[in-house]
Amino acid sequence: GQNIDQPTEMTATEGAIVQINCTYQTSGFNGLFWYQQHAGEAPTFLSYNVLDGLEEKGRFSSFLSRSKGYSYLLLKELQMKDSASYLCAPRGYNKLIFGAGTRLAVHP
Amino acid sequence: GAVVSQHPSRVICKSGTSVKIECRSLDFQATTMFWYRQFPKQSLMLMATSNEGSKATYEQGVEKDKFLINHASLTLSTLTVTSAHPEDSSFYICSARDQRQGVRWNQPQHFGDGTRLSIL
Numbered sequence: 328g329q330n331i332d333q334p335t336e337m338t339a340t341e342g343a344i345v346q347i348n349c350t351y352q353t354s355g356f357n358g359l360f361w362y363q364q365h366a367g368e369a370p371t372f373l374s375y376n377v378l379d380g381l382e383e384k385g386r387f388s389s390f391l392s393r394s395k396g397y398s399y400l401l402l403k404e405l406q407m408k409d410s411a412s413y414l415c416a417p418r419g420y421n422k423l424i425f426g427a428g429t430r431l432a433v434h435p
Numbered sequence: 436g437a438v439v440s441q442h443p444s445r446v447i448c449k450s451g452t453s454v455k456i457e458c459r460s461l462d463f464q465a466t467t468m469f470w471y472r473q474f475p476k477q478s479l480m481l482m483a484t485s486n487e488g489s490k491a492t493y494e495q496g497v498e499k500d501k502f503l504i505n506h507a508s509l510t511l512s513t514l515t516v517t518s519a520h521p522e523d524s525s526f527y528i529c530s531a532r533d534q535r536q537g538v539r540w541n542q543p544q545h546f547g548d549g550t551r552l553s554i555l
Contacts, residue, residue, distance in 0.1 A: 369546040
């Protein structure tokens, strides 16, 4: 079956670092995506991992361990505009499956 | 970069109306497009995979006679919600990725801006 698990909500302070964890089980695996979604808007692409290890992209980094079915998204130097939902999305054979997302609230 | 356009952005209509939503890939060809639905504070749920020139593949529990999908060209897929009722009110989002030959296979899926459907 398919299952994706992320924390429902997180809070953090402006300027801090936050790590959002995701564990997954999918039928087939062709990489894992992270998306950001602001309320009422469509998701926007943040990062992609297909091999184990860390991918860094500016303030955002994403890590993958395929053997553990585990990924995390690391956000550095948090800004107020980073308040949003973050969606972990492993790709199965030909489709993305989304977790419920983690709602991150950044406060001053 | 790749862009997906979705229209309309918002629809408000009476119960029993059929509503058509269009999804276009603007600068790439998409043999496959995906339709999602999202209720407030919930996850994006994949409804169906739209395949150019053939029948759509529906996820379990999604009524194919209720949600008609047509993918007549490499850049356009449409979702028609037939005889919509208040429980069909939701945020519908389409998605596609560049699958042309020579394009890296790990291209992300890009999303349209979504259609907020409200059935009175």
